[in-house]
Structure formats: C-alpha cells, structure tokens
Amino acid sequence: MSDIDLELKMLVNIPIELEGAGLIYLPSLKKIAQTGFSTYNQLLSILLIDRKSIAHSIDENVTEFDILYANCLHNKSFRELAFQALSLFFCTDPEIVEEKERYFIRLGKDGILDSTNFNFFQRVLYLANHLKSENEPEFNPVNSKAQEMINLILKARKKQHKPREKMDLLSIVSGLAWKQNGISMQEVFELNIYQIYNGFFFTNSIDHYHHTLTGIYAGTVDGKSVKMSDIHWANKI
Structure with missing residues (x-):
C-alpha cells in the first residue's frame, strides 16, 4: 500500500489493515490524553525499535521484530509496556507464542504479528505520528588517528544541549x-x-x-x- 493510500485512510480515520494481524486503529487525542502523552511517547518508542540504534553489532538477519520479541520474552517490564502499546493500536490483547518452527505475537483470536508484517506496522506508526527515523550517522575510520577524532566528535555531540522545543x-x-x-x-x-x-x-x-x-x-x-x-x-x- 502506498503512502498516499495510508495517509488518506488516516485522514478519513479508517482503520488500516495489517495483513495477517488485523486492523490498526489510530488513537484519538482523548485516548492519548487518558493514556498520558509521556506514556504514549514511551509506548511509541518501544514499537519503533530500530536495529540500527543498538550499540553492539548484531547479525544482519536479525529484524526489528526479533528484537522486540526477545525483549518481550526475557524482560517482564518491557513486555508489559509493549503489550500496552499493541493493545492501544490493535484494540485487543496480545500474547507471546513460541512454536517449533516459528514465533510471533498473537493479537486477539486470529491475528499474528511477526517479522513478515512488523515493518509495515512501523511504517504506519511513522506516518501517523509525522515521524522520521533519525539514526546516528555511521563513521568508518580508516586509522587509529581518525578513530580518535571521531570519538571526540561523538563526545562533544553528547554534551550539546538540545534547544527547547517551540511547539509540542x-x-x-x-x-x-x-x-x-x-x-x-x-x-x-x-x-x-x-x-x-x-x-x-x-x-x-x-x-x-x-x-x-x-x-x-x-x-x-x-x-x-x-x-x-x-x-x-x-x-x-
């Protein structure tokens, strides 16, 4: 589905079908207020997990869903937040399922969220919230001296104070x-x-x-x- 098709559905407030998983419902402002805007942003950040943002290197075959699932499986606090986030957008209760040949998150009775449809789900969330993926640029030093300079750049960047947002x-x-x-x-x-x-x-x-x-x-x-x-x-x- 093209971006313009997705955005038209969002504008008309029609639920978006995620193949195999069910319907995605965008929360109203009232629902976000009930959830709490800070909490909403936290839930959103969990669902928009990005493999490129992980500090240590991981196998290129590992997907964003793999990372989400692994954290849900081994971290109770993370799982509770992830399930709250999924419930917000799918209006149903999630459940972790692990079988011999596959693993996924069941949504409701028949919905399945896995690595085949999770990226499309993330794409919907990015569009709905007018967000862009902002990964740190990669630096590839050619020698140790270049590495030292890069370390100084990254250290200085962390010290920079972000300007106060004019709008929220x-x-x-x-x-x-x-x-x-x-x-x-x-x-x-x-x-x-x-x-x-x-x-x-x-x-x-x-x-x-x-x-x-x-x-x-x-x-x-x-x-x-x-x-x-x-x-x-x-x-x-």
Missing part, C-alpha cells in the same frame, strides 16, 4: 482548537493523531499563503521574489 502536541492542539477554523474544542479531542498534525501543518500553510498575498498587495513583500506555486497551501507537506 499541547500547543498544536490548543492552536487548532482556538483558531477560527470551524472546529470546536470537543471536536478536536475526537481527532486521531494523524489528523491533529495534518490539520496543524495545513492550517499553518494556508496562513502563510494568505499572509504572503496580503504582503504583496500591501507592498511589504516583493512579489517578484515569491514563487506562489511553491507556497500554495494545497502543496504536499
């Missing part, structure tokens, strides 16, 4: 709720996470387009320096 989900939701866009506060609470971010980005794009037009008409913006087709609010974000 709360400020985005508040902006959508109080902006004159025909959506009431209660209606905003029923939107799913994709709709929230989509509404914010496009509302922001429309505002920028209109402000630019106003500036051109008022003479405060040089119309020759602006390519209107590049800033049109209907452009892909």
Whole structure:
C-alpha cells in the first residue's frame, strides 16, 4: 500500500489493515490524553525499535521484530509496556507464542504479528505520528588517528544541549482548537493523531499563503521574489 493510500485512510480515520494481524486503529487525542502523552511517547518508542540504534553489532538477519520479541520474552517490564502499546493500536490483547518452527505475537483470536508484517506496522506508526527515523550517522575510520577524532566528535555531540522545543502536541492542539477554523474544542479531542498534525501543518500553510498575498498587495513583500506555486497551501507537506 502506498503512502498516499495510508495517509488518506488516516485522514478519513479508517482503520488500516495489517495483513495477517488485523486492523490498526489510530488513537484519538482523548485516548492519548487518558493514556498520558509521556506514556504514549514511551509506548511509541518501544514499537519503533530500530536495529540500527543498538550499540553492539548484531547479525544482519536479525529484524526489528526479533528484537522486540526477545525483549518481550526475557524482560517482564518491557513486555508489559509493549503489550500496552499493541493493545492501544490493535484494540485487543496480545500474547507471546513460541512454536517449533516459528514465533510471533498473537493479537486477539486470529491475528499474528511477526517479522513478515512488523515493518509495515512501523511504517504506519511513522506516518501517523509525522515521524522520521533519525539514526546516528555511521563513521568508518580508516586509522587509529581518525578513530580518535571521531570519538571526540561523538563526545562533544553528547554534551550539546538540545534547544527547547517551540511547539509540542499541547500547543498544536490548543492552536487548532482556538483558531477560527470551524472546529470546536470537543471536536478536536475526537481527532486521531494523524489528523491533529495534518490539520496543524495545513492550517499553518494556508496562513502563510494568505499572509504572503496580503504582503504583496500591501507592498511589504516583493512579489517578484515569491514563487506562489511553491507556497500554495494545497502543496504536499
């Protein structure tokens, strides 16, 4: 399924079918608030586990699902969080299953989550939450001196303070709720996470387009320096 097909389903708030596993339901803002936004982010990070982020080298045949399953099998605290996360998106109870020839997580009565469909599930979560995989770049030193320099770079990077975010989900939701866009506060609470971010980005794009037009008409913006087709609010974000 293409990204545009997935995003259209998310925009309309239609559950997305994960082959073999069942339907993926995107939680509403109200559901996320009940769960707790910090907890939601924690659950999301567990499901978006990335083999490339593991410090030590692992066999190239090991998948993200393998890592998730192994942690669920051997770490009770991790398993409880992972199951809470899966229950949130599949609206059913997960169960670890280990057979002679295979292992998987059963979802409900017939759903099966394994290495064949887990990556697609992660893709849905990335799209729904407007996230991108941000792996640390790989450095391949050619000698010991280069390795020393790389170690200094990595050490300095860890000391850097991250700038305080200017926006978070709360400020985005508040902006959508109080902006004159025909959506009431209660209606905003029923939107799913994709709709929230989509509404914010496009509302922001429309505002920028209109402000630019106003500036051109008022003479405060040089119309020759602006390519209107590049800033049109209907452009892909």
